[in-house]
Amino acid sequence: MTFNEDDLVPISALQHLIFCPRQCALIHLERLWAENQWTAEGRILHKKAESGKSTTRNGIRITRDLPLHSLEYGLIGKADIIEWHPPAGLQKANSGTLKDLIHEHRGLSLTGWTVLPIEYKRGQPKQNDSDRVQLCAQVLCLEEMLGISIRRGLLFYGKKQHRYEVVLGESLRNTTIDTIQQMHDLMTSGSTPPAEYGPKCQSCSLYELCLPQTFHNSSASQWLNQQVLKSMK
Numbered sequence: 061m062t063f064n065e066d067d068l069v070p071i072s073a074l075q076h077l078i079f080c081p082r083q084c085a086l087i088h089l090e091r092l093w094a095e096n097q098w099t100a101e102g103r104i105l106h107k108k109a110e111s112g113k114s115t116t117r118n119g120i121r122i123t124r125d126l127p128l129h130s131l132e133y134g135l136i137g138k139a140d141i142i143e144w145h146p147p148a149g150l151q152k153a154n155s156g157t158l159k160d161l162i163h164e165h166r167g168l169s170l171t172g173w174t175v176l177p178i179e180y181k182r183g184q185p186k187q188n189d190s191d192r193v194q195l196c197a198q199v200l201c202l203e204e205m206l207g208i209s210i211r212r213g214l215l216f217y218g219k220k221q222h223r224y225e226v227v228l229g230e231s232l233r234n235t236t237i238d239t240i241q242q243m244h245d246l247m248t249s250g251s252t253p254p255a256e257y258g259p260k261c262q263s264c265s266l267y268e269l270c271l272p273q274t275f276h277n278s279s280a281s282q283w284l285n286q287q288v289l290k291s292m293k
């Protein structure tokens with residue numbers, strides 16, 4: 061199946077969906093947003109990762125904030141950082157810059173290059189697959205855009221100040237593709253799932269909008285409309 065550009069869903073939404081389908085719907089269907097300490101820290105970390113200029117260091121090209129898309133999977137987003145590692149001896153055999161070589165080879169073939177996506181996260185490694193799925197979705201876009209195969213990526217966690225390797229095997233790819241399909245199903249349904257209160261609710265920036273201990277069968281927008289009607293009486 062090939063998606064239209066109007067039907068592309070944000071790569072970042074996949075992480076929201078895994079964390080909580082209701083949170084995902086509130087953000088991407090009802091267009092609600094609120095910030096707390098954790099979202100602010102994450103936003104600042106991403107801003108730092110994306111703010112630097114693309115550069116070449118030690119024979120590796122580093123690009124930042126690269127736009128991504130996939131019509132096959134219906135995705136759109138950006139990659140925090142991409143490292144482009146040329147085949148051994150390639151740069152020495154050419155007089156052009158590494159940036160020029162990448163643009164030249166993108167039009168022909170990047171076979172032999174190592175393309176390494178790096179996603180930045182504020183906290184520490186999670187128990188669920190949300191970060192790995194987000195990284196894998198970026199890889200699916202890159203593979204479609206560049207016509208190459210990418211076997212691994214990296215997750216950098218600000219709290220740990222450490223890079224963790226993610227092997228992009230069949231199991232993770234299947235999980236990611238299933239999550240993408242669930243995301244498209246949610247957007248097509250246009251329906252916000254009921255609240256399911258749990259420990260993770262306390263860390264959610266949308267807690268005051270979601271009110272998970274109050275809403276079990278209604279959406280936040282419905283509640284807000286009810287409050288407006290009450291205030292008009």
